[in-house]
Amino acid sequence: MSARPTGARPGPRELGVVVGDLPTGPANAITDVAGVRVGHTTLHEGERLHTGVTAVVPDALGAGPGRRRSLPCGLFVGNGFGKLVGATQLEQLGTIETPVVLTATLSAFRAADALVTHVLALPGYEEVRSLNPLVGETNDGYLSDIRARPITEDHVLAALDGATAGPVAQGCVGAGAGTSALGYKGGIGTSSRRVEVAGATRTVGALVQSNFSGTLTVQGVPMPAADLLGTPSISSAGPRAEEIDEVPKGSGVPEGNSCMIVVATDAPLDARRLERVARRAVFAMGRVGSDFSHGSGDYGLAFTTADPADRLLLPDDALNPLFAATMDAVEEALLASVLTAVTTVGHRGTEHGVPHDALLARLRAAGALPGR
Template identity: 35%
Template sequence: MNPFRLPLRLGVVCCLLLWSLPAEAQSTQARPRARDLGITFGGQSGPNNAITDVSGVEVGHTTLISGDTRGPRGKGAVRTGVTAVLPRGKDGVSEDVFAAIYALNGNGEMTGSHWLTESGQLAGPVMLTNTNDVGTVRDSVISWAMKRGLEWELGLPVVAETWDGLLNDIYGFHVKATHAHRALDSAKSGPVAEGSVGGGTGMVCHSFKAGIGTASRKLPESEGGYTVGVLLQCNYGARHLFTVEGVPVGEEINDLRPCYTGPKKPSPGMFKDLPACSASRGDTQPRTPEGAGSIIVVVATDAPLLPHQLERLAKRVPLGIGKMGGLGGNSSGDIFVAFSTQRLKPPTGTDVAGVSTLDNERMTPLFEATIQATQEAILNSMLASDTMTGAESSRVYGLPQDRLIQVMKKYGRLAPPAP
């Protein structure tokens, strides 16, 4: 469970009132994505290069940014939120999809996982938030369902978390039911906001600011023409292991580490050795317990897969994370859920549904697509995130795009930018 993200370049964010970023402000990408820079990880993306390229999938965010960066615990800076992924959108929210879960390392939470594994099906949305607000978001899905007469159908919500307690005043329990409801109500298809939005607002990846990232792959018709989409909440990884298409970016950009800007260190705890920002820009030695975070990944596809095949798909996610430098460390919660949007409803008047299954011999292109999209979504989550200052004056720097480009060119791994 890990932290860091927000699209603003500023030293201190200090507001008096809690606010959530309107959905309208989240519809466009303000910063170049990996593909815009010529970093593609292979494969052909869908039109939005997002999980919503899988027909029917909708995504919504509520972003909470407020508070005094020097305020006391429980009343400090709020840098958190909620993200909702609806496999069949709001209109089909009660219609199950085949699904499966795989955990690389289980130091994290995903509610509703036991029944999902038992039944091989997912009902309702997948929600992402911070560690301490999982319970609130879980309950909020049920109250949202009650308004629609779906409390039975959505009675075991799937809610996952990563820890944003460096930048976010996590012990203030700032996420409320209205925020989860807003994420669900605002969910839509099309482009997906990334970086410091929704559940990813306060997250950190490889000691850079990160958050929500997404990407997709469209297979050629010769391989079925299926789409695979990935959305993740990125909050894991050590700096020195950070790798992009084989390039040791973390070793090349080994400064700009998390630090604090205030007159005193943050409260004792996980980040008790956080250095002062005045001394950290040139510091090349890890000063925080790197790799102690988590990553939650949601994989969607329109390929006709059964639950055991979806588990195979989810098991390929760690290969993408590993290519970026993730280890699935002891204190990391690396939990993945995959679903297929093929229809499961029996025809009217019968209890028997006719479903399809892809031949296992045709699975390998889907594995490759999942690995590629996972890598790209991780980098997108970082590229969309600017430097953020949060609770107790902690600061996490954004990945400098100009330096990333220089490093990629140095190793001869930068393709021409996308037209």
């Protein structure tokens, strides 16, 4: 297991790209929602493996004083070409019982078993006989040998046990180590917003695993890979055309790909309202240029850490600020997932990082970024 490539490139704000006018939290990450931690396990082994695990861990889940066995959560499926483990119970009951784990498509099932191991080992879970693990995925099979299914229980447990608050590593880390998005190298991205809702300051945080096709769009300005890289995009995200019977080789039709979006908030919302928030999270993909193709698994999850003693749920007509905060946080997280990623030589080809100088030049030419 190697630490290369890294996700150390500048993100949107460091490049002068600011989404919306709402303030961020101190880390500009999903961890700005109090009690939410993130952990990564990253595998980079030569050109053969670029994959990993990302865990979003709400501290409110668990046994003991102040802990709960479930949190309200909403799910919105933009397109269901995916393997979201635990989706049906989440949809039916509107709650999550475990942290959210993200990984590669063919490793999702091993990750789910490891997540069960993690939760059953917690104090107070000795008599539990049923549990709904929640594991999302995208297909990193272009850059990584996905058929090897290299993710083990130890990798998942390391991401869960190593989850921390504060700044979150982005780009080619964790579940984003081998992903591709919008003609470039994709990855993990995160962002947050603070907003006044019904007289109280609330925080919304988003974390994304980007692996979808389309044309990267920044501040409304298209950034085609063919233009910025000076060559046609070497690959599309997700499984290759030969893995999808409906897409003939060489057809030019976008191949299967996906995006997982996890939204956390401290606002008092029930599952129905959280589903409306999750819906806006998927809508935000359109802002950065997603083509929402046939083979894409686009999922939005939104959960709340609000104290259940706060029984005064926000009314529907008070949700607009949360919707705006969600759209902005997800848009910035998606941009961060691509802009922080580095060029990666993989199992079946290469995905290039976005050339920042060319991107900034195009933004200035379009009047979308002040000149220097």
